[in-house]
Amino acid sequence: MYAVGIMSGTSMDGIDTVLVDIHGYGKETKLKVIGYHEYPMPIDMKAKIMKACDEKDSHVDEICSLNFELGYLFVEAVKVLLHKYHILSKDIDFIATHGQTIYHIPFQKGQLLPSTLQIGEPAVLAYELNTTVISNFRVMDMAAGGQGAPLVPYSEFILYSEEHKNIALQNIGGIGNVTLLVGQDLDQVQAFDTGPGNMMINEACRILYHLEYDDCGHISAKGTVINALLDELMHHSYMKKQPPKSTGREDFGEKYVHYLVDKYKKEKPQDIITTLTYFTAKSIGYHYQTYILPYYPLHKVIVGGGGSHNQTLLQMLQKELYDIPVYTQDDIGYSSDAKEAIAFVIMGNETLHHHFSNVKSATGASDYVILGNMTLPPR
Structure with missing residues (x-):
């Protein structure tokens, strides 16, 4: 059956959409990617989302409206x-959408309960396209005591696990996250966020260069690492937390980057970009060396997400991982950009089959649970 996956991540650089032909479920899943398209995020919409994510500047009426604006x-x-690949909306069996994260609280903070909020109203999608929509994937895992993240590990287990091989799937989106596959044993899957992916780099590029990102790592390739800044970053409180753990804009977003750029304003802009890029690579390497490699020898690392296009970052990461082969999703025949959208198609498909799709060893949930809310077509 035909399905569409939608992913709008913490980088907010675009809306990833993927068209998939999918059959079966669980390890019997058969999946063929028909096409992918990145719909550019309008500048004014990005500004609205960033304001909605800000604890001081956000307003409930604007978030209420933004939920529907994003839906449209x-x-x-x-x-x-669908137009690009000559498919009619009536031929789509379901849509799986992650939504846009506005805030995520993985652990209780004072009187604030562990909770999460993604917007982009699924009823708008269901009505306008007259199809079933699966959304809000994180909340059931959190109801079961998990952090609601990371969720991609289930799809990675379905697509990439190999008998007798230990494989690390490293996503570098706005946030970096790793999934460790130990053979084909789901109970041994481990996953957690390694820290920032592109988020800090992109924000610094906006501040210092008025660019949305460091294209292919050209800026970071010209700079040198600022040791004082790197040391400060490596002592961030998130680095000391034990997995399973997750993070987001609340730790590594605009406020933190603006603080660092101002603090190190006497340094060369390109050196700040280089240091933030190296921090992404080094934070990944640190988590591997501390929590993975002492227990599981890795056969390979597969990198996905927008960061896989940053050649400087990939070179830095390879040095951090020494002789462990590092590949990109594109190297092995998948799309680095479509990875997360594909993941939510797989999870939506599991939901339709009344089958779980969280990995409790990754999120900390007490049970394997069926994820997602289902919005039926109106007609």
Whole structure:
């Protein structure tokens, strides 16, 4: 059956949409990617989302409206995808959408309960495209005592696990996260966020260069590491937390980057970009050396997400991992950009089959649970 996956991540650089032909479920899943399209995030929409994510500047009425605005934007993104690949909306069996994260509280903070909020109203998608929509994947895992993240590990287990091989799947989106596959044993899957991916680099590029990102790592390739800044970053409180753990914009977002850029304003802009890039690589290497390699020898590392296009970052990461082969999703025949959108198609498919799709060893949940809310077509 035909399905569409939608992913709008913490980088907010675009809306990833993927068209998939999918059959079966669990380890019997058969999946073929028909096409992918990145719908550009309008500048004004990005500004609205960033404001909504800000604890001081956000307003509930604006978030309420933004939920529907994003829903209509997701509809347009899906229509462009379907037109590109000559598919009619009536032929789509379901849509799986992650939504746009506004805030995520993985652990209790004072009187604030562990909770999460993604917006991009699924009813708008269901009505406009007259199809079933699966959304809000994180909340059931959190209801079961998990952190609601990371969720991608289940799809990675389905697609990449190999008998007698230990494989690390490293996603570098706004946030970096790793999934460790130990053979084909789901109970041994481990996953956690390694820290920032592109988030800090992108924000620093906006501040210092008025660019949305460091294209292919050209800026970071010209700079040198600022040791004082790197040392400060490596002593961030997140680095000391034990897995399973997750993070986001609340730890490594605009506020933190603006503070660092101002503190190190006497340094060369390119050196700040280089240092932030190296921090992403080094934070990944640190977590591997501390929590993975002492227990599991790795056969290979597969990198996905927007960071896989940053050649400087990939070179830094390879040095951090020594002789462990580092590949990208594209190297092995998958799309680095479509990875997370594909993951939510797989999870949505599991939901339709009344089958779990969280990995409790990764999120800390007490049970394997069926994820997602289902919005039925109105007609």
